Amino acid sequence: MNPTRLFVLSALAKGGAMYGHQIRRDARVDRADLWSDVRPGSLYGALHRLEDEGLVRALRTEQEGRLPARTVYEITDEGRRELAVLQAEALEEVRFPPDPVDLALATTSDMDEATLRGHLEDRVRDLTARLSRLDHLGERRWPDQTPADDLVLEHARLRLRAELDWHALVLDQLGKVGVSE
Incomplete structure (x- = not known):
């Protein structure tokens, strides 16, 4: 079970279409680092991989003033199915990694x-x-x-x-x- 995939897909399912920085900000606001292995810096790569797999899709690219262009993503129907599988796996898996x-x-x-x-x-x-x-x-x-x-x-x-x-x-x-x- 990949916690970063779970986080990105659930953020898009819950919050609607977003760009990577919004998802990263949500990870910080939700204090994801306290309760998961999700690292905000890994979210952009995960978004691209999820797009390659058809689990999210780019809706549009926006640019305000001199800010960098931002791609807005949404979860696909296949992404929602994957999210349900990841949630089930996470809820069923008991993990105590060796210390x-x-x-x-x-x-x-x-x-x-x-x-x-x-x-x-x-x-x-x-x-x-x-x-x-x-x-x-x-x-x-x-x-x-x-x-x-x-x-x-x-x-x-x-x-x-x-x-x-x-x-x-x-x-x-x-x-x-x-x-x-």
């Missing part, structure tokens, strides 16, 4: 405990900062925020809290990991 920290932890027998503890405490600080950013984001509303957006935000928070709980467990049991003293 490199697990491999690193499993291979730390030659690392001294203080160094490992330092790395893990750095990760805890990073995770805590990410959770704090999400908490602050949850306190502020963004344009067009929906109940579904609230649930996605809470999903991200819960996953970060689970990571923090796991890190606390590892730090508590660090002496049992088998690292060198």
Whole structure:
């Protein structure tokens, strides 16, 4: 399942005809980077590939003043069918990609405990900062925020809290990991 394809097709299905910059702006406004692998810079390439596949079509090219020309795209009937398939795949797929920290932890027998503890405490600080950013984001509303957006935000928070709980467990049991003293 390709999240960028899903995002572009759903943006066009929901918002109607748009040009690439509008879709990119929607990705930023919707905070797509917080809850998906969608990167705003990848949207233009995805639009061109979707057009090549007949899932979107260029309606017209517009130019205002000295601004660059912009191509306005719309989703096709085939694109709507593809969108339904991508949504179903995304809803059915459970993805927990392997975290490199697990491999690193499993291979730390030659690392001294203080160094490992330092790395893990750095990760805890990073995770805590990410959770704090999400908490602050949850306190502020963004344009067009929906109940579904609230649930996605809470999903991200819960996953970060689970990571923090796991890190606390590892730090508590660090002496049992088998690292060198």
